[in-house]
Amino acid sequence: MCGSSTTGGPSSSSGALDQTNFAPFTSSSTEEGQIPGRRTPLGAVGLGGFYFQGCQPNIASHGPPSDENNPDPADSTQTNRPQHSRASQNSQNANPSKAKNRQGKSVRLNINARERRRMHDLNDALDELRAVIPYAHSPSVRKLSKIATLLLAKNYILMQANALEEMKRLIAYLQGTAGGAAIVAPPGFDLQGFPAAAKFLQQQQALQAENARNNEGGNNGGSAGPL
């Protein structure tokens, strides 16, 4: 049951990922020719299945698919169809049912191609997700599995949310305690990567400058001195 493997997978793999281990897989000596976890070449997996190959050995050797993989029930009599597909194609023009059968096959091929494209898009999106979540991006490090990518991304989002909350609390604290004192970034602290904090500091400095001007104006115009 391959399906059960995926259902059981998350619980087991999430445990490892909860440890914020960003390189869950150990490096291995594979590479060359085939990157582990990489999409296998279409031909290697038997592109087109029964409908492309006249008789695909690796699949046709298995009993069950013969009937189940048939596109339509009307075709169920052709369990050995692949063997003589060419010959049957030549005679299809004379037989309406076979012509319809061939059309059914082409429809099925279109559906298969669409599904393949859809899965490729999904995998592309997963690749983009892998690119932005923090883990060891290296040729020597095995690519994150799909489930590991999703779980790691989820944890990363939660971590970022927590960091954001913490930052908000810190800013609120600074706003509350700063009072009239000048707020400056610590020496050597680069605010380039913190636009929100930089903006906040700019606002504070502008506010203080304005207060200073007001005080100055008040001093000039009035007799009351600063406190």
Place this chain on the structure above:
DNA sequence: TAGGCCATCTGGTCCT
């Protein structure tokens, strides 16, 4: 060799 992961095929269901 077993288990994990993946790609593909396939039929069903829902939506436009």
Place this chain on the structure above:
DNA sequence: AGGACCAGATGGCCTA
């Protein structure tokens, strides 16, 4: 009707 989405089935590849 056609397309998107989904889940099950199947077989291949890789690793421990």
